[in-house]
Amino acid sequence: MNIGALLIVLALAATATSTVSYFMVTRGYQRFASLARVSYYYFTVLTLGAAFLLLYYFLVGDYSYKYVFEYSSSQLPFFFMIAAFWGGQQGTYLLWMSLLSILGFYLIFRGKEYTNYAMVFYGLINLFFCTMLIILSPFEKLPVPQADGAGLNPLLIDYWMVIHPPVMFIGYASAALPFVIALAALFTNRYKNWLTVVFTPVIIVATALAAGNIMGGFWAYKTLGWGGYWAWDPVENSSLVPWLISLALIHGIIMERPNGAMRKTNLFLSISVFLLVIYGTFLTRSGVLADFSVHSFVDLGQNGFLISFMIGTAILALLLFFARFTSIKGPSIDMSVTSKQFTLIFSIWALCLIAVFVLAGTSWPLITGFFGQAGAVDTEVYTRISFPLAILMGVFMSFAPIVTWKSGSASTVFKKLLLPAILAVVITGISFFFGVTSPSYLAYIFTVSLALAANLISLVKFLPGNMMKAGAQLAHFGFALMLLGILGSSAYATHEKVVINRDDTGNAFGMQLTYQGMANELTTPDNELLLAVQDGGASYEARPKLYWSSRMGGMMKKPFIRRHLFYDMYFSPEQIQDLSEDRGVTLKRDQSVQLGDYFLYFKEFDAQAHSEGAAMRFGAILEVQDAEGNKEQITPAISFEQGVMHHEDASLMAGDADHQVRLETINADDGSIKLTVSGLTADLPQDRLIMEVSKKPTMNFLWAGTILLVLGCLVVLKHRWNFRVSG
Amino acid sequence: MKAKLIIGLIIIVGFGGWVLYSLMGTTIRYVSLSDVTTADGAVQVMGKIDKDSVDYDVEHSHLTFYITDLEEPDSNRRLKIVYSGVVPGNFDQATSIVAKGLYHEGALQADQLLVKCPSKYQGFQGTDQEA
Numbered sequence: 001m002n003i004g005a006l007l008i009v010l011a012l013a014a015t016a017t018s019t020v021s022y023f024m025v026t027r028g029y030q031r032f033a034s035l036a037r038v039s040y041y042y043f044t045v046l047t048l049g050a051a052f053l054l055l056y057y058f059l060v061g062d063y064s065y066k067y068v069f070e071y072s073s074s075q076l077p078f079f080f081m082i083a084a085f086w087g088g089q090q091g092t093y094l095l096w097m098s099l100l101s102i103l104g105f106y107l108i109f110r111g112k113e114y115t116n117y118a119m120v121f122y123g124l125i126n127l128f129f130c131t132m133l134i135i136l137s138p139f140e141k142l143p144v145p146q147a148d149g150a151g152l153n154p155l156l157i158d159y160w161m162v163i164h165p166p167v168m169f170i171g172y173a174s175a176a177l178p179f180v181i182a183l184a185a186l187f188t189n190r191y192k193n194w195l196t197v198v199f200t201p202v203i204i205v206a207t208a209l210a211a212g213n214i215m216g217g218f219w220a221y222k223t224l225g226w227g228g229y230w231a232w233d234p235v236e237n238s239s240l241v242p243w244l245i246s247l248a249l250i251h252g253i254i255m256e257r258p259n260g261a262m263r264k265t266n267l268f269l270s271i272s273v274f275l276l277v278i279y280g281t282f283l284t285r286s287g288v289l290a291d292f293s294v295h296s297f298v299d300l301g302q303n304g305f306l307i308s309f310m311i312g313t314a315i316l317a318l319l320l321f322f323a324r325f326t327s328i329k330g331p332s333i334d335m336s337v338t339s340k341q342f343t344l345i346f347s348i349w350a351l352c353l354i355a356v357f358v359l360a361g362t363s364w365p366l367i368t369g370f371f372g373q374a375g376a377v378d379t380e381v382y383t384r385i386s387f388p389l390a391i392l393m394g395v396f397m398s399f400a401p402i403v404t405w406k407s408g409s410a411s412t413v414f415k416k417l418l419l420p421a422i423l424a425v426v427i428t429g430i431s432f433f434f435g436v437t438s439p440s441y442l443a444y445i446f447t448v449s450l451a452l453a454a455n456l457i458s459l460v461k462f463l464p465g466n467m468m469k470a471g472a473q474l475a476h477f478g479f480a481l482m483l484l485g486i487l488g489s490s491a492y493a494t495h496e497k498v499v500i501n502r503d504d505t506g507n508a509f510g511m512q513l514t515y516q517g518m519a520n521e522l523t524t525p526d527n528e529l530l531l532a533v534q535d536g537g538a539s540y541e542a543r544p545k546l547y548w549s550s551r552m553g554g555m556m557k558k559p560f561i562r563r564h565l566f567y568d569m570y571f572s573p574e575q576i577q578d579l580s581e582d583r584g585v586t587l588k589r590d591q592s593v594q595l596g597d598y599f600l601y602f603k604e605f606d607a608q609a610h611s612e613g614a615a616m617r618f619g620a621i622l623e624v625q626d627a628e629g630n631k632e633q634i635t636p637a638i639s640f641e642q643g644v645m646h647h648e649d650a651s652l653m654a655g656d657a658d659h660q661v662r663l664e665t666i667n668a669d670d671g672s673i674k675l676t677v678s679g680l681t682a683d684l685p686q687d688r689l690i691m692e693v694s695k696k697p698t699m700n701f702l703w704a705g706t707i708l709l710v711l712g713c714l715v716v717l718k719h720r721w722n723f724r725v726s727g
Numbered sequence: 728m729k730a731k732l733i734i735g736l737i738i739i740v741g742f743g744g745w746v747l748y749s750l751m752g753t754t755i756r757y758v759s760l761s762d763v764t765t766a767d768g769a770v771q772v773m774g775k776i777d778k779d780s781v782d783y784d785v786e787h788s789h790l791t792f793y794i795t796d797l798e799e800p801d802s803n804r805r806l807k808i809v810y811s812g813v814v815p816g817n818f819d820q821a822t823s824i825v826a827k828g829l830y831h832e833g834a835l836q837a838d839q840l841l842v843k844c845p846s847k848y849q850g851f852q853g854t855d856q857e858a
Contacts, residue, residue: 335731349738357746364750375756378769381749497788554819574788574814690788 004053004065004139011046011097012130014039019123025116036119037108043126044101051098054138058085064145067091067138073149079162084152086165089285089300090138095166097129099173106177106201112193117184125176128309136302151551154525160219164212168239171208172277175242177201178249179274179317182267186320189327191263195253198270200717202249205273207713209243214706225544225559225572227493227694229702232379234289237362238280242273244355248348249273250716255344258405261330265348271317276359278310289365339407343399350389350396357385383490387444390483394447397476401458420453427452436492444487451480468719475712478705485702489568495694501579501685508693509569511535513542515689522576523548529573529689533562544691546573563700570694577688584664584676595680597627598652598659602673606635616640617648618666620673624652636663636675652677755827760796760804763830771827772835773797774806783814790814791834797823807834815842 021036054067058081063069071087085091104126107118155161178198185194216236217229230236249269255262283289286303333341360367361377368375402416427449428442436442455477462470500506500515507513512534519528527547533540545558555575562569585593585600592601606619619637634650652659664674675681755769763772774794781792790810796802808826815821821842828837 353742357742360746361750364754368754368756373756373758375754376771377750378753378755381753385746385749 002139002141004050004057005134005137007046007050007053008130008133008137008139011043011050012127012134014043014046015123015126015130018043019120019127022116022119022123026120036116040104040108040119040123044104047094047098047101050133050139051094054091054094055082055085058082061149063147063149064141065138066140066142069142069146069149071149071152073151075148076152076157079159080152080157083156083162083165086169087152087156089302090133090136090140092165092169093129093132093136094138096169096173097126097133099166099169100126100129100176103174103177103201107180110197110200111181111184112197113190114181114184114188114194114197117187118180121180121183122176125180125313132302132305135305136300154549154551154556155223158219158223160215160223164215164219167208167215168212171205171212171239171243172281174201174204174208175246175274175277178205178270182270183317183320186267186324189324191260191328195256195266198266199253202246202253202270202273203713203717206243206246206250207710207717209239209246210706210713211710213239213243214703214710218703222561223558225557227495227559227570227572227692227696228490232358232361232382234362235284237358238276238283241355241359241362242276242280244351244358245269245273245276248351248355251344251348251351255333255341255348259331261333261341262345262348263330264325264328267324267328268321269352271321275310275314275317276355278306278313282306282310283362334407336407338403338410338413340403340405342407343396343403347393347396347400350392354386354389358382387440391444391447394444394449394451394480394483397451397480398447398454400451400476401455401473417450417454420450420457423453424449441487441491445484448480448483448487452477452484455480468715471712471715471717471719473712474715475709478708478710478712480705481701482705482709485698485700485705488698489696489702492698493694493696495692497690497692499688499690501688503685504688509695511569511693513693517686518546518576519543520547522546525549529576531560531571531689535569542571544571544573546576565700566697568696568699570696571691572694573689573691575690577690578686579688580664580686583686584662584674584681586667586672586674588670588672595677598677598680599625600661600675600677601625603633605671606637618663619648620663620666620675622661622675626653634661636661638663638666652680759798760794760806761802763806763835766830769827769829770835771825772806773823773825775800775823776821777805788812788814790818794824794826808837808840809834810837810840812838815840818842 018036018039021032021039024032025036057065057068058072059078061068061072061074061081063072067088067090068084071091072081072084076084086095100122104119104122107115107122111118178201181194181198181201185191213236220231221227221229249266252262252266252269256266282303285300286306333345335342335345361382364377365374398417398420399413402413424446428446431445432442436445455473459470459473459477462473494509496508498506498508498513500513502515502517505512505514514532514534516530516532518530521527525547526545528543528545531542531544533542540562542560542562544560545556547556548554549556557573559570559572561571585595587593587600587602589602589604592599594600601623603621603623606617606621617637617639619635621633621635623631623633625631630653632653634652636650637648639646639648647662647664649660649662651657652661658679660678662676662678664676666673753769755771756766758766758770758772760772760774763770772794775797777793777795781790783790788811791807793805793807796804808824810826810828818824818840825841826835826837827839827841828835830836
């Protein structure tokens with residue numbers, strides 16, 4: 001009996017019961033209240049039970065399950081057996097539903113008057129996931145159980161890949177909360193407490209998506225070796241868009257809090273975040289963009305169902321929204337330039353515009369395909385359009401800690417901006433000194449530095465006692481630092497290509513790089529290349545990875561990164577060229593060759609091969625004759641001991657240390673040998689390394705900025721208990 | 728109120744127009760092998776790699792190879808691809824490929840290659856190799 005599949009079916013029954021019961025409660029049948037809640041508890045227990053069961057199958061290596069077989073193997077370290085859980089689509093849907101089942105408790109206990117309606121809509125979403133897990137079951141059995149699994153994609157065997165997907169899915173799952181809360185508010189047409197209820201989930205969405213995207217970028221940077229952390233790929237874009245909308249929503253909530261302004265916008269954005277998450281899931285999992293993305297997408301037969309759900313929820317939500325549209329009234333908004341409202345509204349606009357634009361760009365193959373020949377956009381367009389909006393964001397973020405609700409006089413605002421402006425001029429000047437001459441880049445640096453300085457100054461004022469009130473300043477400071485890091489590391493990254501023979505030295509960025517060989521063979525998983533780096537006074541060893549993966553059917557590489565305070569050195573190997581083919585001379589038995597003044601004659605293989613215990617030894621008996629006619633017989637050999645090859649070199653003539661004869665290889669097929677004689681055969685190295693070395697400025701700004709941004713969000717989240725709606 | 732509405736509309740229409748114009752301007756159309764030579768601007772084309780034609784110039788990192796028509800395998804149609812830059816890790820194993828770039832001097836000067844792998848690997852978010 002398939003317990004896992006049974007648990008999913010029971011979870012479906014439990015959430016169906018819960019949903020119907022909550023619906024009855026909304027119709028006034030209070031006696032259904034306890035059934036509704038208890039069956040939801042059962043749903044949570046059953047879902048988590050299924051998740052832990054799957055995890056158990058991964059940990060014990062039960063390869064009778066197709067999903068476990070496809071993504072795990074007994075060779076995987078413990079943590080990656082866990083990570084294999086979310087290695088494929090089925091497992092990620094189960095992870096997603098597990099998180100949903102836990103997050104539902106927020107609605108039950110913190111949902112105030114919206115609980116019942118919200119739980120009806122939430123139940124429908126859970127029903128969708130249960131059905132999806134029946135269509136795409138992680139508990140599908142193989143016809144014949146396997147002894148071992150196929151193993152995890154080696155690119156995923158990285159600690160960031162253990163943590164990145166769960167964080168991402170916390171963001172996706174919690175996006176359902178603002179959606180159902182907004183629907184409940186619209187349905188009941190009551191908005192008094194909706195902000196208080198919706199605020200926490202929105203912050204969780206924004207924090208988790210920020211952290212998730214950053215971890216994904218960090219993983220790409222240190223694993224994939226193409227040197228970047230963001231590629232504007234559909235997979236990345238489809239989590240960027242809901243993140244931007246969640247940021248807009250946070251700012252909208254701040255607008256609505258004092259007097260109910262922008263309520264319609266906030267309801268609409270709350271709905272959009274979830275719909276965009278589902279749309280992103282559709283884009284990345286259905287295979288519609290397979291020809292336009294470097295990520296692999298396979299349609300596993302879920303498309304019809306996924307599309308129906310997406311269109312169904314969108315129609316339901318938008319109908320409800322437009323039904324209430326005219327009945328929701330907000331106050332008029334003070335729009336003088338020096339008011340907080342002005343800055344907030346334009347920040348919301350800027351965030352939404354970027355989101356809409358990225359959404360359009362990502363969907364472009366579908367849009368153009370609808371009208372004719374499908375085409376994708378050049379990713380360069382994303383940076384081109386985001387760039388001026390980032391400059392604007394710098395301006396808004398500079399105003400954020402300075403402007404007040406009541407519009408102040410312009411001179412007060414500018415007085416407060418004076419010190420930040422001086423600092424921004426200094427930073428811009430320093431950048432100019434370091435070679436930034438493009439006026440648009442200088443403008444970008446100026447406004448972003450202005451935001452950096454203004455928020456830092458405000459942050460300092462809150463220290464040490466009121467740190468918990470400065471979440472916004474911390475997040476804005478981090479965001480500005482991140483924007484500086486993005487410009488520095490993308491626009492000012494420089495690359496140098498090096499080709500280094502083994503045991504030879506090459507130059508890049510004034511460093512001496514010596515390629516010393518590799519730790520193992522190219523065919524060994526996780527094989528490292530050994531490079532000695534001499535960088536001015538400092539010297540260190542760089543060990544990028546390059547190896548053949550039979551799991552992926554391709555060469556895998558992992559760059560080596562040397563961090564400095566203001567820049568990263570990024571060593572990305574491209575290729576090892578095997579030169580051993582061209583070295584030495586090949587001889588068959590009874591053949592001779594002239595090398596310099598010497599004649600070499602290959603008499604026969606050493607009769608004493610295959611002896612000496614565990615070691616295997618192959619020798620070649622050679623007769624050597626020099627210019628004076630002196631003859632000698634020598635026997636260079638190769639021996640294998642426990643799979644390791646040793647060369648037993650022989651001197652060409654007795655006592656001649658300069659000319660060492662090495663038996664390189666033996667070809668069993670045609671009985672030939674290959675010899676090298678130092679000083680006589682062409683002195684080619686065994687192989688050579690082709691590598692790109694990049695210098696990436698301000699990478700640390702980027703990482704530090706993103707960490708501070710997430711910290712800022714967490715501070716806001718912690719502070720949420722003081723969240724009260726006035727007016 | 729009126730003025731605000733008008734300003735808002737101007738911003739939306741202006742930005743929307745700019746975005747649409749930019750997106751249309753940078754669209755890389757999917758064309759068939761036979762249409763590459765007559766296409767304007769950047770295109771992307773898919774084809775089967777002719778393994779015997781692959782040549783890699785290490786010093787300049789120029790990769791050149793020919794692709795053949797996947798849709799009409801009997802057509803004998805071939806297209807030369809010239810690519811500069813880091814060769815995608817699984818290029819050696821690729822059977823077919825998508826090349827993006829401009830057609831110029833008898834060859835598609837590709838600035839991006841998307842490798843289609845023969846392995847049945849089922850992708851998950853952000854897992855496959857970047858080109």
